[in-house]
Amino acid sequence: MLTPQEVERLSEEFETKTPQEILKWAIDMFWPQIAMSSSFQTQSVPLLHMVGQINRNLLIYFIDTGYHFWETSIFREQLASEWHLNVLDLYRDTRWDVFVRQRTRTLPLDDPNLCCFIHKVQPMQAALKDMLAWISGIRRDQTATRAKARILELQEDGLLKVNPLLNWTKADVKRYAEEHNLPSHPLYEKGYRSVGCAPCTVAIGVNDDERAGRWQGRGKTECGLHTTMFAQKDFSKLKNDFQTDISEMDRRKSER
Numbered sequence: 596m597l598t599p600q601e602v603e604r605l606s607e608e609f610e611t612k613t614p615q616e617i618l619k620w621a622i623d624m625f626w627p628q629i630a631m632s633s634s635f636q637t638q639s640v641p642l643l644h645m646v647g648q649i650n651r652n653l654l655i656y657f658i659d660t661g662y663h664f665w666e667t668s669i670f671r672e673q674l675a676s677e678w679h680l681n682v683l684d685l686y687r688d689t690r691w692d693v694f695v696r697q698r699t700r701t702l703p704l705d706d707p708n709l710c711c712f713i714h715k716v717q718p719m720q721a722a723l724k725d726m727l728a729w730i731s732g733i734r735r736d737q738t739a740t741r742a743k744a745r746i747l748e749l750q751e752d753g754l755l756k757v758n759p760l761l762n763w764t765k766a767d768v769k770r771y772a773e774e775h776n777l778p779s780h781p782l783y784e785k786g787y788r789s790v791g792c793a794p795c796t797v798a799i800g801v802n803d804d805e806r807a808g809r810w811q812g813r814g815k816t817e818c819g820l821h822t823t824m825f826a827q828k829d830f831s832k833l834k835n836d837f838q839t840d841i842s843e844m845d846r847r848k849s850e851r
């Protein structure tokens with residue numbers, strides 16, 4: 596596999612490549628131990644379209660948190676079906692079922708970090724366990740955290756994260772969508788510029804930052820998939836990030 600030095604060199608080289616070139620390189624290099632994640636919102640559609648053109652057998656993970664807008668679920672079904680994409684839904688670990696059922700309606704509001712960890716981060720960690728590479732659709736112009744990302748990022752456990760759209764802007768996404776006559780998420784025209792889970796997404800104005808409607812006013816901008824939280828596989832070490840006492844789950848984990 597690639598050394599950290601090779602990753603750094605290639606990442607630099609890819610700064611001038613197109614997303615399609617980066618995507619093709621990654622799929623050829625790591626097939627079949629490579630997967631993509633997608634939230635199936637308007638911003639995701641160009642990358643999904645490129646995968647449909649390059650290799651529609653690529654495994655695409657959709658994290659079904661159970662909190663999605665119905666429109667997102669329908670859009671995911673439509674795109675996967677019409678473009679013959681290989682989409683696999685991911686769900687939370689069943690060990691959390693009782694814990695979450697007792698807090699279903701309050702968890703996203705009372706403890707969004709824990710909610711995102713249970714419903715997004717941990718399922719993705721598990722899905723990527725045997726993969727060598729993970730393609731994500733993040734862009735530098737989306738958040739301050741994402742602005743510091745690299746096109747290739749070697750994680751501590753050896754997984755290579757590939758961000759083909761990193762250099763694209765909101766305008767590039769729009770241009771590509773227009774050129775290829777791509778569909779939009781049904782809520783996009785209603786002001787939902789970035790669509791996440793229903794309890795954590797609001798409609799915004801046309802001049803607001805694309806992700807301003809996510810966890811609005813709650814001091815949170817990322818779910819944890821694209822932060823240092825993702826590298827932490829032992830959730831007991833994340834206790835300080837959560838508001839809820841998870842010692843009950845911690846105890847069950849050590850009893851396994």
Ligand code: SF4
Nearest residue numbers: 703707710711792795
């Ligand atoms: S975005 Fe909100 S509802 Fe979805 S997993 Fe995170 S906190 Fe929970």
